[in-house]
Amino acid sequence: MPSPLPAAIEVRGLTKVFDRKRERGWKALRRAPKERITAVDHVDLAVEEGELFGLLGPNAAGKTTLVKVLATLLLPTEGTGTIAGLDIVKDADAVRQKVGVVLGGDRALYWRLTARENLWYFSQLYNMPDAPARKRIDELLGVVGLTDRADERVENYSKGMKQRLHIARGLLHDPSILLLDEPTIGLDPHAARSLRALVRDLVDQHGRTVVLTTHYMYEADQLSDRVAIINKGRIVACDTPAALKLRHAQGLVYLVEARGPVEDALRKLPGVQLLGAVPSEAGGMTYRLRAPDAAQDRIAGELAEAVQQSKGTLLGLRREEATLEDVFVELTGSGLREERGGDEDE
Numbered sequence: 578m579p580s581p582l583p584a585a586i587e588v589r590g591l592t593k594v595f596d597r598k599r600e601r602g603w604k605a606l607r608r609a610p611k612e613r614i615t616a617v618d619h620v621d622l623a624v625e626e627g628e629l630f631g632l633l634g635p636n637a638a639g640k641t642t643l644v645k646v647l648a649t650l651l652l653p654t655e656g657t658g659t660i661a662g663l664d665i666v667k668d669a670d671a672v673r674q675k676v677g678v679v680l681g682g683d684r685a686l687y688w689r690l691t692a693r694e695n696l697w698y699f700s701q702l703y704n705m706p707d708a709p710a711r712k713r714i715d716e717l718l719g720v721v722g723l724t725d726r727a728d729e730r731v732e733n734y735s736k737g738m739k740q741r742l743h744i745a746r747g748l749l750h751d752p753s754i755l756l757l758d759e760p761t762i763g764l765d766p767h768a769a770r771s772l773r774a775l776v777r778d779l780v781d782q783h784g785r786t787v788v789l790t791t792h793y794m795y796e797a798d799q800l801s802d803r804v805a806i807i808n809k810g811r812i813v814a815c816d817t818p819a820a821l822k823l824r825h826a827q828g829l830v831y832l833v834e835a836r837g838p839v840e841d842a843l844r845k846l847p848g849v850q851l852l853g854a855v856p857s858e859a860g861g862m863t864y865r866l867r868a869p870d871a872a873q874d875r876i877a878g879e880l881a882e883a884v885q886q887s888k889g890t891l892l893g894l895r896r897e898e899a900t901l902e903d904v905f906v907e908l909t910g911s912g913l914r915e916e917r918g919g920d921e922d923e
Contacts, residue, residue, distance in 0.1 A: 583662040585754055585786040586624040586647060590656035593617040593642050616642040618810035619656065624788060626753075629780045631801030632790040633901060639810040640790035641680070644756050647788070648678040660754060677747035677755045685743065688732035692723050692742050695731060696749060703750045717745040720783070721775060737768025741775065748779075754786045755779065761796060773800055794901040806905055813908045818901060825907045826899030828867040833880050836861035837889030846879055848872060852906065859892050867903070 595614045617639045624630045632640045645651040647658060649669040658665040660672045687695055693714060700710035718724045721741040731739060740760055747755055757776065761769040777800055779785045791797050797804045798818045805815040814821055828850075833843065834857045843864055844851050852865040868876040877894060884891045 583659065584623040585626040585628070586622070586630075586658070586660055586788065588620055588622045588647070588656065588658040591617055591620045591622075591643070591646065591653055591658050592655045593639075593646055593651060594654040615810050617646065617653075620807075620810075620812055622805060622812060622815070624786060626786055627780065627784060628802045629777065629787045629789065629800055631797040631804035632788065632807055633792070633794065633797040633801075633804050633905075634790075634807035635792050638792075638807045640792075640807055641758050642810075643807070644678070644680075644758050644788065644790055648676055648756055649673055650678070674750065675753055677750070677752035678758075679740075679743045679747040679756065679760060680758045685746065686731050686739060689730060691728045691730055692718065692734075692745075693727045695742065696745060699746050699749055705750070713749060713751070717748055720748070720779075721745045722771075735768065737764050737772060740764065740768075740772055744772075744775065744779075752785075754788070757787060757789045759790055759792070761791070761793065769796075776800060794905075798901050804901065806901070806908065808905070808909050814904065821901065821904045822899045826903040827907060828869055829873055829876060830897045830899055830903060831866050831868065831876065831880060832893070832895050832897050833864045833866060833884065833891070834859065834861055834893035835864070835884045835889045835891050837884075837887065839884045839887045839889035840864065842883040842887035842889075843880065846883055849876075849880075852903070857892065861890070861892055863893075865897070 593616050595616060597612055597614055620643065632643065634640055642651065646653050647660065647665060649665055649672050652666065661675050663671050663675065665672050687698065690698065696714045696717065697710065700714065705713065718727045721744055723738065723741055723745070726734070726738065731742065734742070744755075744757070744760070760776065761772050764772065773796060776787060776789065780787050789797075789800060801818060803815065803817050804821065805812050806821070807813070814825065816824070830852070836859075840851070840854065840862070843849065843866060848869045850867045852867055854862050854864045857863045866880070872879075881891055881894060
């Protein structure tokens with residue numbers, strides 16, 4: 578019986594530790610004490626060929642560091658990793674031929690060049706022959722929807738267009754695996770939706786394997802075939818979004834929109850947990866709450882009564898499906914937003 582094909586990406590015990598001086602600026606002298614920061618902590622992971630795999634976690638969780646190690650931009654401190662069966666340390670040059678990398682920011686584009694000129698420049702870094710390079714550039718401009726603006730300077734592009742050009746650059750050498758680090762961060766909703774559709778299409782129509790890092794739970798939920806939740810450098814769960822929500826998102830989630838001083842009354846309801854609150858369009862607040870499954874027959878009435886007794890005005894009340902953030906809270910005890918902060922690369 579033939580042996581199964583290797584996973585597109587496989588890591589075992591992968592760890593990356595940084596040494597950082599405790600004091601910054603002119604005080605960070607050569608003899609200043611250092612602290613060891615474990616950005617990626619003994620990660621075990623396998624990504625199958627043709628899969629869109631999401632890495633969901635807050636900023637500073639280790640997502641970008643993990644991507645940079647897989648892309649051979651950083652050496653692991655310990656553990657092993659393979660890309661299409663190639664070792665990311667011993668076979669680094671061959672790995673780079675298999676992988677396209679799109680990191681956040683605009684630093685990898687030349688703003689005073691056109692999109693076509695940018696891609697031509699990078700094609701020459703890959704030593705691509707002229708005719709195949711021009712054909713590939715035209716093809717990729719069509720894939721990312723920039724054909725009509727191909728000869729316009731990048732400095733005139735919107736952020737969403739620049740992100741599309743980043744993806745085209747990452748695909749120039751026709752890699753089988755694409756590593757996307759926070760591709761929609763900072764985009765307006767329309768541009769983010771368009772870019773998500775492009776990413777999904779790269780898997781479904783073009784046969785790529787994609788690893789997507791994000792701290793947007795909606796993005797991971799909607800795009801990923803499977804998703805790994807990473808927190809403080811460790812993978813705390815990995816499965817399909819539906820399976821994760823079924824297994825870990827316990828309880829009933831309700832949205833209560835109300836005006837007035839109602840938060841304390843909602844918090845005091847037995848078994849109710851306040852997950853978050855945001856201003857509503859009607860001038861009040863929308864409270865997201867979780868209640869025990871056993872309270873299903875009575876919780877809606879109790880929420881409405883709590884608002885009324887606190888002299889508030891109830892504007893809306895509805896049940897909501899569990900999200901990956903509910904899974905994250907269940908596993909870590911805090912929300913994605915609460916965990917943000919720090920340098921993602923450390």
